[in-house]
Amino acid sequence: MSRLTSFRCLWIGQTAANLADTLYIVLLIALTYQATQSAILTALIPIVTMSAQLIGGLLTPLVIDRFRLTTLLWSSQLGKTLLFTTLLLFLHALFDAGWLSVVLGLMAVFSLLDAVATPTRNGIVPRLVEKSELVKVNGWLASTDRTVQLAGWAMGGMLYAAVGATFSLWLCLGLHVLATLLMFGVRDPEAAEATTAEQQKRSGFQSVKEGWVTVWRLPLLRLVILMDVLEVLAEGVWIGAVMIVFVQQALGQDETWFGLLNAGYMAGMLLGGMLVSTFSKWVETRMGLLLLLGSVVYALLNAAFAVNSIAWLAVLLCLLMGLPHQLKAVIQQTLFQSQVSGRLLPKVFSVKMTVFNTGFALSALLMSLLTDVVGVRFVYLLAALLIGLATLLAWSKWKLLKQASVS
Incomplete structure (x- = not known):
């Protein structure tokens, strides 16, 4: 089986899984609220999901050392399918x-299973495409992910209303x-993994820390992670609980504009991914410069959003913010894939996650607490300040970033 065929299986399969995951979260939120009539209990869904993904990210290196990436891909997806079947059969009874x-x-x-699948996919992509195509492929994957996410959240509510849960x-x-x-x-063309003897010598603690040590020892990745922090x-300013307050208090609008702001941001990220994919050759020779400029523009747009009171301008700013946000995300993804190879790459992506x-x-x-204590505009200005600090950090390491601009 060719690399192209394997990549297509991976891409289409992950797209289908991501759409299913987004739809299922929307539907479970609606069903939980319908069954409990409790906003607090309904809020447990994203809390539990995020907490499990955090734990999964910490534990993923343990299984990466013991199984091939392709095995992890199909087994984690098979596990999700069987688990979802169980949930579906007994959901109403529960x-x-x-x-x-x-x-x-x-x-x-x-x-937890999803937390295994995500770094595994990101780790196997460089094995299925040429290095010169990484920027283009990452932009393409980013656009697909955002399209699916946007469609899933929009379709979930409509499906629930039209045909039922x-x-x-x-x-x-x-x-x-x-x-x-x-x-x-999906077939891995670089399936040669560590031998069983080598795997047995590596303790659980060594497996978990290996990705963190790798990131810390590579100056460029260390910079990207610190910027990420x-x-x-x-990012907390973009959760619904904060955004809805901004819409009502800062913009003086109803909940309709909350949806428009979200749609604008997602559309901007989708457009950003498409532009990066289209102009991939130009981007890959200027990655360090574009990462720095993207941070500058993103910080300034966040500051403008924080002080703005015009609703339509807020939507436009969200659209514009999505562009540098996605540009930076694709560049960071590519830098990780180009700096680390082999079995360590999924571990490094696990660290990032x-x-x-x-x-x-x-x-x-x-950000939720500060919104209640000091006001919603302050938290958006604080967000702009944090992004500005990341920009200053990148500027202070310009010589290091400049090296990343070389194709």
């Missing part, structure tokens, strides 16, 4: 019995079955 904790437990295990969940199961079958079609601490999940959870809590 809700009727008031056993929300069981539902949340199944969702947690589902998210049961049929919609069966549709999700069909997408998971398709994804599982396609994962079996500052930027993800700003762990940093993001931890930082986002802390940011969501901090």
